Amino acid sequence: MVTGDGSYYQPKSVLKWRHHKKKGHEYLVSWVGYGTEEDSWLSVKDLELCPGMVRAFWEAQGERPPKGALP
Numbered sequence: 265m266v267t268g269d270g271s272y273y274q275p276k277s278v279l280k281w282r283h284h285k286k287k288g289h290e291y292l293v294s295w296v297g298y299g300t301e302e303d304s305w306l307s308v309k310d311l312e313l314c315p316g317m318v319r320a321f322w323e324a325q326g327e328r329p330p331k332g333a334l335p
Contacts, residue, residue: 265313275314278321279303281333289333291318311335 265273274296281291282305290305311318312335322329 265310273298275311275317278311278317281321283330289330291321308333308335 265275276294276296279292279294281289283289287307289308291308291311292303293306293311294300294303308318315335318329318333318335322333
């Protein structure tokens with residue numbers, strides 16, 4: 265993932281999900297090369313380039329994702 269300043273960060277895995285009333289579905293993502301203190305919540309839109317990682321999360325949960333929870 266590339267940030268606004270041009271920095272590149274590689275997502276490692278999705279750890280959790282939540283539904284925020286104003287922001288919609290969000291995922292807690294861990295990052296390659298960073299500790300748990302750097303885990304961050306990202307929107308579905310932010311994860312558009314990582315649909316396989318999101319699907320793998322839901323498969324591991326043994327659940328179907330809620331409507332609108334997939335990139």
